Amino acid sequence: MKIQLREICHARSGDKGDTANIGLIAFKEEYYPLIEKHVTAERVQGHFAGIAFGGVERYELPNLWALNFLLHRALGGGGTKSLKNDAQGKTLAAALLRMEIEINEEKVR
Amino acid sequence: MPIETVSKNMKDRIRIASGQGFWGDLLTAPIDQVTKGPIDYMMMDYLAEVTMSIMQKQKRKDPKLGYAKDLIQLLEQILPICVDRNIKIITNGGGVNPMACSEAILEASKSLGIRGLKVGVVLGDDILDRVDELAGRGIELKNMETGERLDSIRSRLQSANVYFGAFPIVEALRGGAHIVVTGRTTDTGLTLAPMIYEFNWSATDWDKLAAGTVAGHILECGGQASGGNFSGDWRSIPDLAHIGFPIAEAYPNGEIVITKHENTGGAVTLQTVKEQLLYEIGNPKEYITPDCVADFTTIRLEQTGKDRVRMYGVKGKPATEYYKVSMSYLDGYTSFGTLTYSWPDALEKAQKADEILRTRIRDLGLEFDEMRTEFLGYNSCHGPLSPKVENLNEVVLRVGVRSHDYAAVERFGKELAPLILTGPPSVTGFAGGRPKPSEVISYWPALIPKSAVTTQVLIQEV
Numbered sequence: 022m023k024i025q026l027r028e029i030c031h032a033r034s035g036d037k038g039d040t041a042n043i044g045l046i047a048f049k050e051e052y053y054p055l056i057e058k059h060v061t062a063e064r065v066q067g068h069f070a071g072i073a074f075g076g077v078e079r080y081e082l083p084n085l086w087a088l089n090f091l092l093h094r095a096l097g098g099g100g101t102k103s104l105k106n107d108a109q110g111k112t113l114a115a116a117l118l119r120m121e122i123e124i125n126e127e128k129v130r
Numbered sequence: 131m132p133i134e135t136v137s138k139n140m141k142d143r144i145r146i147a148s149g150q151g152f153w154g155d156l157l158t159a160p161i162d163q164v165t166k167g168p169i170d171y172m173m174m175d176y177l178a179e180v181t182m183s184i185m186q187k188q189k190r191k192d193p194k195l196g197y198a199k200d201l202i203q204l205l206e207q208i209l210p211i212c213v214d215r216n217i218k219i220i221t222n223g224g225g226v227n228p229m230a231c232s233e234a235i236l237e238a239s240k241s242l243g244i245r246g247l248k249v250g251v252v253l254g255d256d257i258l259d260r261v262d263e264l265a266g267r268g269i270e271l272k273n274m275e276t277g278e279r280l281d282s283i284r285s286r287l288q289s290a291n292v293y294f295g296a297f298p299i300v301e302a303l304r305g306g307a308h309i310v311v312t313g314r315t316t317d318t319g320l321t322l323a324p325m326i327y328e329f330n331w332s333a334t335d336w337d338k339l340a341a342g343t344v345a346g347h348i349l350e351c352g353g354q355a356s357g358g359n360f361s362g363d364w365r366s367i368p369d370l371a372h373i374g375f376p377i378a379e380a381y382p383n384g385e386i387v388i389t390k391h392e393n394t395g396g397a398v399t400l401q402t403v404k405e406q407l408l409y410e411i412g413n414p415k416e417y418i419t420p421d422c423v424a425d426f427t428t429i430r431l432e433q434t435g436k437d438r439v440r441m442y443g444v445k446g447k448p449a450t451e452y453y454k455v456s457m458s459y460l461d462g463y464t465s466f467g468t469l470t471y472s473w474p475d476a477l478e479k480a481q482k483a484d485e486i487l488r489t490r491i492r493d494l495g496l497e498f499d500e501m502r503t504e505f506l507g508y509n510s511c512h513g514p515l516s517p518k519v520e521n522l523n524e525v526v527l528r529v530g531v532r533s534h535d536y537a538a539v540e541r542f543g544k545e546l547a548p549l550i551l552t553g554p555p556s557v558t559g560f561a562g563g564r565p566k567p568s569e570v571i572s573y574w575p576a577l578i579p580k581s582a583v584t585t586q587v588l589i590q591e592v
Contacts, residue, residue, distance in 0.1 A: 085407060
């Protein structure tokens with residue numbers, strides 16, 4: 022079954038220089054293993070091809086049912102250098118919530 | 131109105147309110163925080179890297195400027211209440227001129243008829259004038275991300291500030307300060323300091339320092355922890371028009387309850403707090419501040435009531451030997467132009483206009499480090515992830531350029547308006563006139579040994 026991340030997660034993004042971070046948080050504890058398994062750094066890097074040019078790192082925070090992604094070289098230089106409308110990556114969290122994952126697990130919710 | 135300065139026995143809890151999350155934040159928030167319920171402290175964060183360079187520019191023009199002037203206007207409104215209710219204020223609004231800020235505060239309280247007010251000033255973070263002296267002592271301030279030497283940008287340096295932590299503020303509170311004004315202090319230090327002061331936490335009690343630091347991280351963006359910019363079920367957040375900013379209720383054992391005043395809008399839930407915890411962090415196991423290294427993977431949260439989230443279990447590690455230094459330098463110019471195209475074929479028209487613009491730029495021989503085109507209403511947020519849309523009602527063409535060549539950037543600004551009468555039809559939205567070049571301020575993060583920097587704390591009294 023295919024689900025979009027927005028069905029099981031909320032998220033917030035921001036900037037540190039030319040790196041954007043996205044915190045992806047499962048709505049329920051039982052959804053955390055799903056995102057931990059399916060939303061890998063590689064998947065996210067592929068999702069943001071053409072946006073993040075410096076690789077993606079992932080950190081796990083199971084205590085908050087959350088993953089933290091760092092998208093390097095994703096903000097057009099960052100700060101006041103960036104020519105992007107979203108120079109601080111504020112809407113990249115929503116862009117991640119567009120991602121679909123294929124799950125075999127029992128129907129969520 | 132004389133003010134009590136004698137500290138009482140240890141309190142069993144203190145309430146620290148977030149008043150401002152950035153320079154330009156909701157102006158009514160700090161007023162609500164001091165009037166709508168009990169608090170002991172209010173922290174107000176005013177600084178970002180770009181703010182520091184703007185303030186340096188102001189200070190160069192007038193040595194009495196270089197701090198957040200809004201702070202003074204705000205204090206004129208709330209000081210009598212703060213004095214009456216014994217609320218202490220901690221802020222980094224001193225910018226690059228904390229002394230001038232302190233003097234302006236004393237002036238304001240004088241004209242309000244307040245006597246006995248003590249302002250603590252934290253100095254020593256501004257090392258712009260010490261950069262060459264430090265280099266002479268072998269402290270090179272290389273870019274900590276790229277390893278580049280400072281020489282390459284030395285002549286274009288605009289500001290250089292060390293991030294101080296909570297302890298200079300603690301010293302000011304111990305000196306009896308009712309208001310503490312700092313320059314570049316970490317946002318988290320503003321919240322942690324009163325906990326250390328009130329509960330006598332030791333400088334090596336890493337777990338408690340980490341707990342207070344995490345509380346500071348939750349408070350430092352104001353309403354973003356209490357329902358603002360919430361990406362979950364955002365429709366469920368009540369009355370954002372009257373959002374209550376977050377409050378950290380701290381206990382001597384390091385437990386913290388995040389809450390807000392009753393009868394305010396917004397919400398404090400596990401979800402709103404978690405979103406803020408994840409905001410702008412790197413490796414969650416190593417959240418580095420001058421005071422400690424906090425481990426965000428140890429944070430435990432529990433909703434204990436309406437708009438009350440208890441936080442416990444936070445672990446910390448020893449602070450590092452270094453302070454972070456944030457420097458800024460001039461790095462060329464940018465300019466942006468926008469034009470709005472309407473249905474029918476709005477996107478196609480905007481794309482054609484962009485093509486014409488680029489041809490004319492090429493004919494003129496103008497070269498830029500970067501030229502970027504986005505279509506607002508279509509792809510400026512999610513870029514290539516934006517699904518194709520049939521026949522948009524309207525779209526905004528937005529073109530930006532960046533270069534060290536001022537003349538080229540200025541010339542670009544003259545190429546937008548002609549598109550209205552010489553490009554595709556049904557175009558509008560050029561009332562603002564020609565876009566002007568603006569300076570690019572770039573950042574240069576570095577590390578400095580703590581031993582190379584001296585903090586100074588002054589107490590001034592009116």
